[in-house]
Amino acid sequence: MIPVSYYLALSAILFTTGMFGVLIRRNALVVFMSIELMLNAANLSLVAFSRLYQTFHGQIFVFFIMAVAAAEVAVGLALIVTIFRSKQSIDLDQMNSLKG
Amino acid sequence: MLLEYAAIATMIFVTALVAVIAIVLGVLFGPKRPTDKKSMPYESGMNPIGPGTRRVPVRFYLIAVLFILFDIEVVFFVPWALVFKQFVSQSQGFFVFAEMTTFIVILLVGYIYAWKKGALEWE
């Protein structure tokens, strides 16, 4: 069997990649996708730990995270569509109508 | 344990293989004599108007989103249906049924709302 640390390492790298994407990308859609990647990495850890402890708690947690992520995506993409309609852009660097 | 999935894996592999073989054979042995007419997007003679990628109207989005949300609802039905009979046999059927009914009723509120708002209409 594969040790759990392999899965944890993979999950950690995926999480970092996602976080990195959020920090370096300026396209709102790609930023959002990077956030999904972060959630996905967390899910992988949860399922791996669930396997380690032989309990369903982790798996069920992941199931709820998926449902919640779907709800979040529905609203998030609606926001992106809305802003695109008025600005014709989803570049975060152009979101500068708010300044002190 | 993994062997249980061997059949599915084999199927996916074979399907992919067939597709790849078909494409590769076509590329290798098919005659290639391109002409201007042939390389047009529509060989039937229509000239393409405007760019190939066009924006889709926003109302599609609303339909898609409502689909997704109800789709998630259905994903919860699957495990429920899987164990409902077991719960009934443990005389917990009513509880689990009421549980799912509450779930559906709450989403029904959303359905009525969407209906009355005209979100399901195709203007």
Add this chain to the structure above:
Amino acid sequence: MTQTDFFTLLPAILLTLWACALLLVDVFTPGAHKGRTAFLAALGLAFTLGVTFLQPGEYTGFNGMVVRDGFANFLISLFLLTGLLGVAVAYGYLRRMGIERGEYYSLMLFSIVGMMLMAQATDLLVIFIALELLSIPLYVLAAFAYPNTASEEAGLKYFLLGAFSTGFVVYGIALTFGATGATSIAAIVAATAAGVANKALLLSGAALILVGLGFKTALVPFHMWTPDVYQGAPTSVTAFMAAGAKAAGFAALIRVFSSAFPALAADLTPILWALAALTMILGNLVAIAQSDIKRMLAYSSIAQAGYILMAFVAFGSDLARPVAISAALFYLVAYTVSSFGAWGVVISLEKEQGKDLQIADYAGLGKKFPWLAAAMTLFMLSFTGLPPTIGLIGKLYLFRAALQGGLYWLAIIGVVTSLISAFYYLRVVLTMYMKDGQPDVARETWLTATIVFSALATVIISLFPAPLFDWASRALLMVMK
């Protein structure tokens, strides 16, 4: 579901049902009578508040996933009050800005349900779902004034920031689960006590959860977009989320850290110390440079979060913790009341297209509208922590808690930054009284009522703080076994 389950979540269940009914009532109400929705929402909140008072007590429900203890009851009441004030400031404002839609109030009620669950949750899964239930309506509300670009941007930024922080919370929960094999606080406590928990994993998990909740409560350095969001969102929404979302974030922070992670205090206290110090210093310093009143208040709200966190830094000490929690609760009330008052004044001056939101626009207010200016002065004094306001009493309690925890340097930083903050708060007062101008305000019954209520509460509670503080002191966390 048993009766205990039902009573545990009674306020949340009532409010959820009410919000669903409100949604349907609104859809079937013809356009001319949309004002009813606001009154119905207020009625629902008041009713739930009444039931919460009549049916207090301690319950544990849903397999220990939620509890109703003194802490939860206190915060539930606070959130319902926040909701009432939120409806009152929104009613006339939405109409004036031409964004009156019935969904506003339903979404607000759902968000309050999320906040209440944050205060009640004793399982990390419920905290996660409650966090989303609280945030998703707020994302929509922040963008509620679309096609106003500023509001849309605020919505998108708040959303991306919120989703990003959710990622941290989830990963933190995953690591905590990895350390202990459970997500319920009671089981985490048990695993930690038995010494089977992997400390490195647990610590990383706690730190990541802290980052996630830090975004929610707008602690420096996780405050990046908060000023933008507060500035761009419709002001009634800003008022609601400045008070509600922050309090809910602290509710979860206090519950999780003082119940589940006291064993990690030695490692976490320095982190919290740094966060509190940074938040107080940066929030107050940057606020000085602001010329827009909404942005100024946004940085001020960041700074206020720093003071609350300051009291809580020594959460590991059994002696300091109860003092810190009651001080934090008291200050949350103080902040809610004063901040709703201040935002109410901002709302009454605001014109369409975001006009009259500069601090300079407040010139002449003292002459033309002496009562309004007096109220605003009171709220500014309360933020600064000067008499005769609830802000002073609240800050005294916070400093006392910090000193009890042995955080002398942090308390000194707190005092110094409070002095600095006087500079920008009192600048508003000076502008109102010393400069000439012709400001114009909207006269709306409910808005006036909110400002009067906030002003009275700010003064009266400062004169008689004992009952509220007693209540906050009794608002203890249920001990997790």
Add this chain to the structure above:
Amino acid sequence: MTLELFLFFTLALIALVTAGGMVFSKSAVYAALNLVTNFLSVAILYLLLDAPFIALAQVTVYAGAIMVLFLFVIMLLGVETLRAEFDWKKIWLQAVLALALLVEGFVMLFQRMGQAANLPFNTASVLTNPSEMAKVLFTDYLLPFELTSILLLVAMIGAIVLTKQVKKRSL
């Protein structure tokens, strides 16, 4: 090397490459397709971890529903307008800092975790049966289950509020 280990490394490689591809792709469509592949490879990892139902949900919910919605929005907004734009000169400092910080964090984490997490899994697993999971889900997790429906309702309201009133403006 066992079959399982081989599978793990193959899938991990796919997941890492597609994750990187997502972050660095110039076009939003490629980013989305990379992410779909990533989700699918993680779904197979869930199978390796004895979580068939989660694997199924990953494919239907994540790869099937969420990512389709993403692609849909990319189409909706028009692909050509999304060509990206990231300027290494502007962001290299924060990128390097963030990366260094995280690598540092994870190295520390894994060092301190030490042997504890290197334990192999139990070989006999009770987790593969989805109906066992469903039993726990519908008894112990009653509250989160109902809360999810409220959350979906809120998302529905939000999406409708934000996109419905488009009649006045043309698009």
